Amino acid sequence: MRDVDRLHIRNEIRRLRFEHGEMTQAELADRIGVTRQTVNAIEQAKYSPSLEVAFQIARVFDRPLESVFHYEPARR
Amino acid sequence: MMSFREKSAWVSLLAYAGVYGYYFWVLSRAIAAGQATTFPFGNLLVRLMVLLAIVELGLQLLIALRAPREARLPADERERLITLKATRIAFHVVMIGAATICAAIALGVPSFYTTNGLFLAIVVAEVARHASQVVYFRRDA
Numbered sequence: 200m201r202d203v204d205r206l207h208i209r210n211e212i213r214r215l216r217f218e219h220g221e222m223t224q225a226e227l228a229d230r231i232g233v234t235r236q237t238v239n240a241i242e243q244a245k246y247s248p249s250l251e252v253a254f255q256i257a258r259v260f261d262r263p264l265e266s267v268f269h270y271e272p273a274r275r
Numbered sequence: 276m277m278s279f280r281e282k283s284a285w286v287s288l289l290a291y292a293g294v295y296g297y298y299f300w301v302l303s304r305a306i307a308a309g310q311a312t313t314f315p316f317g318n319l320l321v322r323l324m325v326l327l328a329i330v331e332l333g334l335q336l337l338i339a340l341r342a343p344r345e346a347r348l349p350a351d352e353r354e355r356l357i358t359l360k361a362t363r364i365a366f367h368v369v370m371i372g373a374a375t376i377c378a379a380i381a382l383g384v385p386s387f388y389t390t391n392g393l394f395l396a397i398v399v400a401e402v403a404r405h406a407s408q409v410v411y412f413r414r415d416a
Contacts, residue, residue, distance in 0.1 A: 233351035236278045240415045246353050 209271045212242045215260045231255040279338065279345040280354050281412040286334040288405035294327040295398040302391060311387055357411040365404035372396020 216222040224238040231238075231252055240246035241256075248256070257264045277285075298320060305314040339346035350358065376393045384392075 232348075234278050234280075234345070234348075234354065236281070236412075237351050237353040240353060245415045249352050252352060 207244060207271050208247045208268055209244055210242065210268045212238075212256065212267065215262065215267065219260060227256070227259060230259050278354075278412070279342045280350060281409065282338045282342075283335060284405050284408035284412065286338060287331060288402065288409055290327055290331045290334065291398065291402050291405060294323050294330065295402075298323050299395060299398075316391075353415070357408055357415075360411060361404045361407035364407045365400040368403045369396055369400035372399065 212227075216224070216227060224242070225235045228235045228238045232255075233252060237246065237248075241248050241252075253264060253268055257267045260267060301314075301319065302311075302316065305311055305316075372393065373396060376389050376396065379389050379392060
């Protein structure tokens with residue numbers, strides 16, 4: 200397996216939602232044009248969003264992309 | 276809570292599996308009873324296709340009415356990806372079925388069986404597509 204295959208995208212969405220007045224997943228979903236289930240899947244790192252959606256999420260929280268999403272090597 | 280498109284996939288899965296499952300159950304019983312060539316399958320199939328259209332349309336309309344806002348929205352990127360993955364699985368199923376039927380035709384299997392075999396491949400592919408969607412929606416929920 201290549202190194203890149205062992206990488207996982209982690210995110211700070213749950214914390215950022217909390218810091219933005221307990222924004223709900225549904226509210227975030229509405230603002231970026233996806234379903235609540237998709238926000239939940241992203242938040243739980245079960246789905247890696249496209250760059251466009253990742254940038255939209257970062258824009259909602261007014262943070263640079265790399266402070267919302269970051270790569271972490273998967274635990275073996 | 277399930278999204279509109281997950282509910283839609285469940286409706287299609289249950290409608291296809293139920294309606295065409297009944298058809299192939301009747302077919303297998305007729306074959307077992309030696310009535311394969313005399314049973315009016317065309318008639319039954321047309322009725323079941325109409326039934327499927329009514330059931331599917333009715334249930335899809337019902338879930339759309341319960342979540343009108345979600346139903347109006349286009350599929351998002353994750354939902355589109357799930358649809359693509361499920362369609363790829365269905366493609367493999369239908370290709371295996373088609374190759375099997377080609378072999379059956381070459382071996383001189385009667386057209387009654389090859390026609391129904393091809394139809395079975397299409398139905399199984401559709402069921403696989405909807406079932407895959409449900410699994411992907413559940414797994415990534």
